[in-house]
Amino acid sequence: MSGLKRFIFGCLMAFSVFQISASDLQSDFDQANRSLAQGKFAEAIRQYQGILKSGSSASLHNNLGLAFFQSGQIGPAVAQFRLAERLSPRDGEVKANLRLARAKISKSITVDGMEGQTLSLNEWALLPLGAIWIATGSWLLSVMNPRTGSILRGYAWGAGVLFVILGGLAARAAVVRYQEPDLVVVRPDAALRQSPFPEAKSILNLAEGAELHIENVRGEWFLVHDPASDRSGWVRQDVVERIPVR
Amino acid sequence: MDRRRVALWTVLVSWLLGFSILGQSFTAQWEAAETVAAGESAMLQLVFTDCGQVSPPTLPPIDNAITQYAGQSQELRIVNGVRSSSVIHRYSITPKGAGTVTIPSLTVTVEGQKLTSRPLRLQVGKGFDSSEIGTLSLEVPKSDVYVGETIPVSIRFQFRHNPARQEPPSLKMDGFLRGRQTSQEGHSENINGEAMGVARWTMAITAVKAGDLELGPAEFQTIYVFQSRRRRGGPFDDPFFGQFLGGNEQRQINFQSEPVRLHVIPPPTAGRPPQFNGAVGRFRMEITASPTNVSVGDPITVKVKVTGRGSFDGLSLPELPADSGFQAYPGTNSFEPSDALGLEGVKSFEQVLVPERATLRELTLPPLAYWDPTAKRYGLAEGRSLPLNVRPSLNAAIPGGPSPAALSGTNPPPQNPNSELRPLKPDLGKLVQWTAPVVTQGWYYGAVAFPPLAVVAFSTFRWWQRRPKDCSEDLLSRRRSEVRANLEAMKRSAESRQAEDCYQAANRALQEQLGILLGQLGGAYTEEIIETALVPRGLKAEAADSLRDLFHASARARFAGDPSVVELDRICQEAEQAVRELQKLEGRP
Known part of the structure; x- marks a missing residue:
């Protein structure tokens, strides 16, 4: 077998393995959905969490959030809906679920952020990148082909202006995204403590589903700020779910 | 320190210690x-x-x-x-x-x-006899009661004189729960031919344990004001002076009733319905539900009204059996009494039930079993069955699953679609790994910076390529520019009929171009150069004649008058042609 044939055969095998694996995961996902529909919330949660070991998707986090919500665990539900929103910011259903879960916790909880945004931070970041490449390519072509030079120079200037505008919007999106709460309280017994020790004095009992800003990290503890009470303190990492920026 | 001083201190300390103990x-x-x-x-x-x-x-x-x-x-x-x-x-x-x-x-x-x-x-x-002022008694309607039965109990105060102040009466009650209470104060009754004041406090009490229980005694604390005996008969024995000189004396008088023994028994086990959950009294039940035309998983709000007489405080509805086909969620209840003690009234229950099967055709709640202490028998309060139309779920993603809105609380789900959970997503979608956003990664800024850097590099490269290689090239470039400039000046002079200027410009252009060709700076070449240098380099004969003619024309112009327009144009054309021919010879040996 020649080298090229061997390479093509290897690629086909890898693609087949990938397809089988994806098919298995979809099957597991269907099974978890079935468990949830039958009201077997704990089983559904366990199955969804099993799939999470292979990766994340907006559908997976959304359905896991639904399972948590229906089993009465509102804090984890809020966390999962927020993860789903990060992965699929244009999904209106995920936004509606998140809004409902937040309202279930407290009408008074308000969370600043990009709920109205329809692009992820990565998508925002790629827009000015595309614009600057188009501007540069157009300029180079205009230089190399003097006959169409004036038209291409116009494209180059337009794309350059677009790069500046999109760059500004992307920077603003990044600022807003990084100002969103980073943590969601997922346990009902979470407490804000004065120092990062289990025996430290409790400042405040945190409501399940409360969303917090990280100010510092030390070992297994986060120094956080609770916007609802405007107080800062330490919480253990195992009582909160971190929402990565994306 | 001598021994006497030590002994003195020892005695002093011992005395102080002993004093503190003995004190x-x-x-x-x-x-x-x-x-x-x-x-x-x-x-x-x-x-x-x-x-x-x-x-x-x-x-x-x-x-x-x-x-x-x-x-x-x-x-x-x-x-x-x-x-x-x-x-x-x-x-x-x-x-x-x-x-x-x-x-x-x-x-x-x-x-x-x-x-x-x-x-x-x-x-x-001996003082005075409080019974002369009033008496306190406890009035209980019956001596045999059932566990869970609510009965009215009255504390009656019968008096000849109104107290100046009083505290609400207290009642010792072990084994009973106190319910609502009313008071009736200060009305007059004719008792044994004597007009006496009567105050009555009535309360509902519920027996909570079996046995011979003692209810009471009731106690009633009052303050009476008496005219002081010390001033009686004195010069200031007058109500007017009494209020300033202390002629009145306040005295606390406590009244106490006799306790009452009650025989409390539990409802009998014989004939007890399986649904009995402790309700004592006599009740009726009425059921309504809405909506009744639903899909599987849709919430149905069921309202149950229990009316009658008895103990409403602990009254609860029996639970639905597990195989009822409905999923029940915790509900709310309220009580609207129709009498002051709350012995009669309407207790309303509201609950959300979610049908789990499309085969359900009616909603029937278990009957409310109660013990009727008056008739001394068990009774059942049953509501009518409600017809239902349950369709298969339209929500294919959660077949048979409860509507999430119903799970969020005990109230019926609001109609606002924004307040309902969205259905499950059937497709898993592409799995990704959580990575840091691109704006935090170096390659992103490299990709953004590369295009402008490439433009700068390209521009620099082009400039580098187009720059003069050395000083000679720079000089040559400038001399060529000089040739072009003189030709332009020649044309302008011809147009403006300035023959001398025209000839001078043509001559300068020729001299400069010859200098370029022959590699010499400046120079005043004559027509001899044609034969000596240009023809050997390959100048064509026609071009040589033309060039020669130019030299002659230039010489003539110095001595002749103004040439014609045609002559100037011809000279210009010949000069340009000669320069082009000379440029063709550049580089030839």
């Missing part, structure tokens, strides 16, 4: 006189001296008197430089009648030391 004392004493009239109270003091903080001792039962703790005070004394502090616990002793009240010797333990007080006596004079 502890416990005394029982009356606050005022040892004699009171019946109906009056005396104040007993238990004084602990140099014992520190001592909690109030519990007095033993005292015959013919009611005791009540009245508080604590502290006292600090310094007598002849000796300091002592006392804690005084005060007790109100109210004799029940005339005679002697004896406070026995009391023993308390303070810091491991037992302290004992001497016994005290209180002489109680």
Whole structure:
């Protein structure tokens, strides 16, 4: 077998393995959905969490959030809906679920952020990148082909202006995204403590589903700020779910 | 330090220590006189001296008197430089009648030391008979009650004189729960031919345990104002002076009823329906539900009204059986009494049920079983079955699953679609790994910076390529520019009929181009150069003639008059042609 044939055969095998694996995961996902529909919330949660070991998707986090919500665990539900929103910011259903879960916790909880945004931070970041490449390519072509030079120079200037505008919007999106709460309280017994020790004095009992800003990290503890009470303190990492920026 | 001084200090310290131990004392004493009239109270003091903080001792039962703790005070004394502090616990002793009240010797333990007080006596004079003022009684409608049964109980105060002040009566009730209460004060009744005032406090009580239970006694504390005997007959024995000179005397009079014994029995087990959950009384049940045309998983709000007479406080609906086909969620309830004591009324229950099967055609709640203490039998309150139309779920993603809105609370789901959970997502979608956003990664900024850097590099490269290689090239470039400039000047002069300028410009252009060709700076070439340098380099004969003619024309112009227009144009064309021909010879040896 020649080298090229061997390479093509290897690629086909890898693609087949990938397809089988994806098919298995979809099957597991269907099974978890079935468990949830039958009201077997704990089983559904366990199955969804099993799939999470292979990766994340907006559908997976959304359905896991639904399972948590229906089993009465509102804090984890809020966390999962927020993860789903990060992965699929244009999904209106995920936004509606998140809004409902937040309202279930407290009408008074308000969370600043990009709920109205329809692009992820990565998508925002790629827009000015595309614009600057188009501007540069157009300029180079205009230089190399003097006959169409004036038209291409116009494209180059337009794309350059677009790069500046999109760059500004992307920077603003990044600022807003990084100002969103980073943590969601997922346990009902979470407490804000004065120092990062289990025996430290409790400042405040945190409501399940409360969303917090990280100010510092030390070992297994986060120094956080609770916007609802405007107080800062330490919480253990195992009582909160971190929402990565994306 | 000598031995005498050591001995002196030892004695002093020992004396101080001994004083602090021996100084502890416990005394029982009356606050005022040892004699009171019946109906009056005396104040007993238990004084602990140099014992520190001592909690109030519990007095033993005292015959013919009611005791009540009245508080604590502290006292600090310094007598002849000796300091002592006392804690005084005060007790109100109210004799029940005339005679002697004896406070026995009391023993308390303070810091491991037992302290004992001497016994005290209180002489109680006849005073006045409180029954002459009024009597307190307890009215219970029946002596046999059932566990869970609610009955009305009245405390009746019958009096000849109105008290100046009074506290609400209290009722000792072990084994009973107090319910709603009403009061009726100060109406007059004719009792045995005598007009007497009657006050009545009625409350609902519910027996909570079986056995022979004692209800009461009821107690009623009042303050009466009497005209003081000390001033009677004096010069100021007048109500007007009395209010300023203390002619009236306030006296606390406590009334107490006799207790009532009640025989409390549980409802019988014989004939007890399986749905019985402790309801006692007589009830009816009415059921409504909405909506009744639903899909599987849709919430149905069920309202149940239980009306009747009995104990409503603990009344609850029996639970749906597990195989009912409905999933039930915790509901709410409210009670609307129709009488002051809440013995009769309507208790409303509201609950959300979610059908789990499309085969359900009616909604039937389990009957409410109750024990009727009047008829002494069990009864069932049943609501009618409600017809239902349950369709298969339209929500394919959650077949048979409960509507999430119903799970969020006990209220029926609102109609606003924004307040409902969205259905499950059937497709898993592409799995990704959480990575840091691209704006935090170096390659992103490299990709953004690369295009402008490439433009700068490209521009620099082009400039580098187009720049003059050395000084000679730069000079050559400038000389060529000089040739072009002279040709332009020649044309302009021809157009403006300035023949001399035209010839001079043509001559300068030719001389400069010849200098470029022959590699010399400047120079004043004549037509001889044609034969000596240009023809050998390959100048064509025609071009040589033209060039020669130009030299001649230039010489003629210096001496002849103004040439014609045609002549100037010809000279210009020949000069340009000659320059082009000379440029073709560049680079040839």
